[in-house]
Amino acid sequence: MKKILLLTDFSEASHKALEFARSFFSDTVVDFHLLCVYPVEADGFYSPRHVAETVHTAFISQLRDMVTELRKQPAIDWHTFRSSAMPGKLIDVVRQNLDAEAYDLVVIGAKKDGTNELFGNSATTLIRQLNANILVVPFDAVSKPIRRIVLAIDFANLKSCKLLCPVKELASLKGATLTLLTIDTPGKKAIRLEREISIRQFLAPLEPTVARLQSSDARKGIDDYLAGHSVDLLVTIPKHKGLNDILTGKSITRSLAYMPPVPMLTLYDDGSSDQPRLIEDLSNLDYAL
Template identity: 30%
Template sequence: MKKILVLTDYSAAARHALLFAMHMYHAQACEFSLLHSYAQLPEASDFLDDQIGRDAQAMMNDYVEGFKKEYELNPYHALSGTAIGGNIYIAVSELYAKQPSELVVVGATGNGDSIWLGSVATEIIRTAPCPVLVVPISAALRPLQDFVIATDYSNFKSQTLFKPVAEVLEAGKSKLVFLSILEPEQSAKEVDQERQALLNQYFEDFEPLHFFMKDDSTLEGIEEYLSNHHTDLLVTVSHNRSLWDVLLNRSTSRILAYQAEVPLLVLTENVSDSSEELPSSEWELL
């Protein structure tokens, strides 16, 4: 059974993200685990800490039961919830250590004005040990058909990185596009043909298309594509190389997550980084 962790602050955006994930995996057996992190009082007694924890878990239990009553749960799906005190990132780490998840889901308002959702989504992308799905509240609850994977054909070590995408594609129904943003002077012939062939072979049942655009900015190129082509799910790859791209706000995936207008699936493939060198002018993340 696929284990999916869904972060919630009990907002409409968080609930929508859960519903979207359930629609996305409608044909798969999944265990959805809600996670809410609550504030802890400084210098509180153990008794008070325990009481706050019990109240928070009771609220979560009521939320889960209310959700099950409001929405008819897919027979392939199970739903539970946990409330953990303290920092949301530590809570995710603690829960993952006990119950490893294959995906973390977080909601987004889509306009960049939600500090909690925006900051959580971007930080989770940087730190999560598994793929992250960011769902804007405007995302339609319907079968996914148009998938776009942003790649420069060098940002992955193995094509199996894209297994989470293959799991939700449907032969004869899904359209898969590999989107590559080239430098203005770059030619499509310069991309790694061997890796392109590997992707074609891995997704041969879905007859993927390869789309090339030229732009000085990877981010602006992706945004231009999205503005002109219907996309149900955008997929990017994160390497979590260093804190430099965080400090300089250079991460394409994290910017897309903060300003999410289409659902974003960020795949994680850790790479070794032997030093914290001064950052170059190039993007480290697509």
């Protein structure tokens, strides 16, 4: 069973995300947790406690109505729904829920609610700060079968093939084609053939196609590929999460998530590696063995 944390603020974008997620997992047993995170604003007339209780009651009522409506829709017997409303900052509340319970995925609808692409929005904040896989659903996404999955990947920088488990599982379950998209940019580290071979072996029995594009930068290369190909899901592995990376435009995933051209799955990289570690001091070889 998959456990999905789906964020909602009752907007059109969040409704679209829920609709897409139900379709996306139509062939999977899923427990959907609909989470509404809201700020509590002070009121000059009523006490803070009264305001908090009133707001909480209103959001809980909306969530109950939403869940009731979902249960009236054509049944997918293997989908269950629960809901909660919590006050606070979005990132803090989501972290709290992830710490309390193991979720396979966080789902959020993309909407342009940030100042601009540099400062980002809710989706980009979650990608940057959460240790979780995140599905970002565009506001104009169409619910349809997932047939073509594209993984934007830098073979040289992929330290652990285990990161690709969700992609392998999805492509196998959906019977989808998988394309490994790599963008060759000026000064990019050379790819060792054995690394590409090990990735292919890990993905077996899938037989992914490798698409290599040359471009002045990775974001432009991805945009050019998407413009010329039909893609149902784009998968990325965020690497550059620091403030300096954002300011210098190195955070490709973040810029894509601001207004994603297609549904986008980001995979959390915990920094682990499945590659052999070099022994620098050969004098200690006996002890290392």
